[in-house]
Amino acid sequence: MTKSKEIINTIVLLLVLGAAFSLYIASQQKSSVHSPAFVYDEVLVQKKAIVETRISIRPIAQAKEIAVSKSANPINITLPINPPMVISQVLPEYPASALENEIEGVAMVQAYIGINGKVGKTEVKTSSGNSELDASAINAVSKWIFSPATQGSASIASWFEVPVRFSVK
DSSP states (O other): OHHHHHHHHHHHHHHHHHHHHHHHHHHHHHHTOOOOEEEOOOEEEESSOEEEOOOOOEEOSOOOEEEEOSSSSOEEEEOOEEOOEEEEOOOOOOOHHHHHTTOOEEEEEEEEEOTTSBEEEEEEEEOOSOHHHHHHHHHHHTTOEEEOEEETTEEEOEEEEEEEEEEOO
16 A cells, blocks of 8 residues: 555656656746846936937847748848837936935836737836835836837837936035
8 A cells, every 4th residue: 555655646746847847947937038128218307307318219129120021031130129118207306205205216117019009007117225215216107108129010029128217406
């Protein structure tokens, strides 16, 4: 009887290890697929008014390769990726307590832009050093609306980085 329990325990252990290995492989495959990322020029938040600086978007990721078949031999070409464009933006508010204490800083906010142009996720990539400033920047950028990035005629998801500078002067 104990021999059969050992066999069953060994089989269960092998099944658990196989399932864990399968999950590990699946997570590695998902993490190897990256969305392109773009950086937006700084948004300046000041004491008197909020000033949006020039718009200049720089890609920070390489284009995907797409195989196009015109003959029996497929040819790999790289189509350019056009960055997402800001359609509507909500400018951050300077938190009152940070303004009173003359706290300044720059929060680098990352926004995941879906193929529908809506912000799916926002996070602070680099903190301003003040949680209120970071929260204000996240709150504003999460409400932005974009035309999505495109490659060829296809919309693609991408990451978009926005530096938000809070300045009392």
